[in-house]
Amino acid sequence: MVCPESNADSFWGYRHALPLFGKKATFPPLGLLTVAAMIPSRHSVTLVDMNVRRLAAADVQRADVVFVSAMTVHRESFREVVALCNDLGVPVVAGGPYPSTCYRDIEGVDHFIVNEAEETLASFLRDFEEGSAKSLYCAQDAPELSSTPAPRYDLIDVSDYLNLALQFTRGCPYDCDFCEITAMFGRRIRAKADAQFLAELEVVYRTGYRGTIFIVDDNFIGSPGRSASVLQAIANWQQQRAYPFSFMTQVSVDLGTRDELMDLMKEANFSLVFVGLESPFDESLRLTRKHQNLRADMLCSVRLMQAKGLVVMGGFIVGFDTDPPAIFDMQIEFITSAAIPIAMAGMLVATRGTPLHSRLEQEGRLTGDFSGDPILLMEPNFVPRMPLDVLQKGYARIIDELYAPDSYYGRCLELLARLPKVPINRRDPSSLAKTRRRAFVIRAFLRLAFSAGGLQFLRYIRAAAKINPANLPVSFLFALQGRHFMRLRREFLRRHASRPR
Numbered sequence: 152m153v154c155p156e157s158n159a160d161s162f163w164g165y166r167h168a169l170p171l172f173g174k175k176a177t178f179p180p181l182g183l184l185t186v187a188a189m190i191p192s193r194h195s196v197t198l199v200d201m202n203v204r205r206l207a208a209a210d211v212q213r214a215d216v217v218f219v220s221a222m223t224v225h226r227e228s229f230r231e232v233v234a235l236c237n238d239l240g241v242p243v244v245a246g247g248p249y250p251s252t253c254y255r256d257i258e259g260v261d262h263f264i265v266n267e268a269e270e271t272l273a274s275f276l277r278d279f280e281e282g283s284a285k286s287l288y289c290a291q292d293a294p295e296l297s298s299t300p301a302p303r304y305d306l307i308d309v310s311d312y313l314n315l316a317l318q319f320t321r322g323c324p325y326d327c328d329f330c331e332i333t334a335m336f337g338r339r340i341r342a343k344a345d346a347q348f349l350a351e352l353e354v355v356y357r358t359g360y361r362g363t364i365f366i367v368d369d370n371f372i373g374s375p376g377r378s379a380s381v382l383q384a385i386a387n388w389q390q391q392r393a394y395p396f397s398f399m400t401q402v403s404v405d406l407g408t409r410d411e412l413m414d415l416m417k418e419a420n421f422s423l424v425f426v427g428l429e430s431p432f433d434e435s436l437r438l439t440r441k442h443q444n445l446r447a448d449m450l451c452s453v454r455l456m457q458a459k460g461l462v463v464m465g466g467f468i469v470g471f472d473t474d475p476p477a478i479f480d481m482q483i484e485f486i487t488s489a490a491i492p493i494a495m496a497g498m499l500v501a502t503r504g505t506p507l508h509s510r511l512e513q514e515g516r517l518t519g520d521f522s523g524d525p526i527l528l529m530e531p532n533f534v535p536r537m538p539l540d541v542l543q544k545g546y547a548r549i550i551d552e553l554y555a556p557d558s559y560y561g562r563c564l565e566l567l568a569r570l571p572k573v574p575i576n577r578r579d580p581s582s583l584a585k586t587r588r589r590a591f592v593i594r595a596f597l598r599l600a601f602s603a604g605g606l607q608f609l610r611y612i613r614a615a616a617k618i619n620p621a622n623l624p625v626s627f628l629f630a631l632q633g634r635h636f637m638r639l640r641r642e643f644l645r646r647h648a649s650r651p652r
């Protein structure tokens with residue numbers, strides 16, 4: 152099994168911060184680890200994550216068949232893996248979001264497993280063993296997750312990763328027009344049983360890993376009742392083991408109006424949520440069918456989450472047809488008032504299979520396929536209503552202003568002032584005070600203090616210690632993450648400045 156390398160500039164990739172953490176990649180390839188667990192034990196499986204190490208020809212030559220799973224951020228590397236397998240004459244099976252949406256245009260792949268693999272993998276394996284495998288295995292229905300096995304964490308070295316990952320649900324009840332999640336997983340929430348999820352926590356626990364687990368659900372609170380039930384179970388499990396993990400996940404903004412769920416999340420030791428806020432401009436939210444963001448005041452919802460001790464990361468988009476010329480200032484102002492240090496601001500892109508893609512296709516406005524990471528992308532794959540150069544300049548200004556050191560640290564300090572005066576992690580598993588991490592802290596501190604922006608960092612950490620001493624470890628983590636975004640900003644602006652006008 153091969154996980155291709157992510158686009159070097161990916162926001163989530165933390166390329167500029169990983170060396171400070173002493174890690175090689177941000178998240179493990181959960182999809183492949185899960186598919187690996189579905190393969191009967193008579194087959195031997197090995198996994199190469201190219202974000203951790205190089206794929207050698209010998210890895211491919213040793214295999215009867217190579218499975219590659221890819222998202223669009225892996226596109227370039229995916230092509231290289233397929234080409235290598237073709238050169239070496241080893242059959243390639245491709246699955247995951249990118250092959251599932253674009254398989255008609257992908258060359259060199261022998262077999263596609265399109266959509267979720269639970270239903271089709273067994274037929275493929277049987278046919279492959281009999282020498283009669285077809286080129287396409289396409290799941291028609293969304294499977295229940297009750298039979299989904301726990302991921303094969305034994306296939307990787309967990310110490311290579313900054314965070315580990317698990318999944319509780321698939322699907323999202325909402326219908327945002329740019330989102331491929333509902334096209335891929337549907338609007339019905341399919342959840343694992345509480346006991347099944349706890350068994351997966353045990354699998355991770357037995358690896359010896361202690362730290363943050365990303366629950367990768369696209370909307371963890373898509374079924375509030377199921378979320379409440381599993382949160383209670385996680386809280387009990389965590390308490391019995393003295394809180395070995397903290398959690399982060401993705402939620403819709405209505406979490407801010409669900410007091411009980413937020414309390415349960417804190418009981419279970421959740422510390423960070425990613426929220427698709429998208430736009431402070433109501434007309435654009437309406438156009439993109441993000442109605443849930445119009446039901447309550449978004450700023451107020453974010454503050455309620457922060458007051459509970461949840462750090463909010465936000466997704467933001469510019470380039471909607473209804474966006475006014477002032478949208479760039481509106482976004483900057485909103486993100487600053489909301490005290491969101493890590494704001495994933497990107498241009499709107501139309502992904503295949505989404506209602507947005509169909510609409511733009513009908514209107515004859517598509518200019519190509521979206522490839523890569525929508526963050527830091529300067530070319531939408533459609534003709535925007537706003538003149539392209541205005542959109543590009545405005546977007547570049549958002550990145551420039553948000554990730555200038557003073558602006559980034561300013562949002563961190565405001566957030567720290569809003570968080571409760573108790574540690575946001577119950578027994579902060581990523582606690583920088585832990586003895587075994589002391590050397591890492593000293594090294595990272597010195598690197599931040601003696602690199603560009605060192606003075607701003609020192610001023611920030613002093614202010615953070617005064618504002619909210621209970622959360623000094625997390626203040627330091629913000630600084631480490633900030634280094635990645637500040638460097639991305641520098642590279643992005645340099646690239647943008649050298650673009651032909």
Ligand code: SF4
Nearest residue numbers: 323325326327330369
């Ligand atoms: S709430 Fe998020 S996951 Fe759900 S449809 Fe909208 S963008 Fe997609």
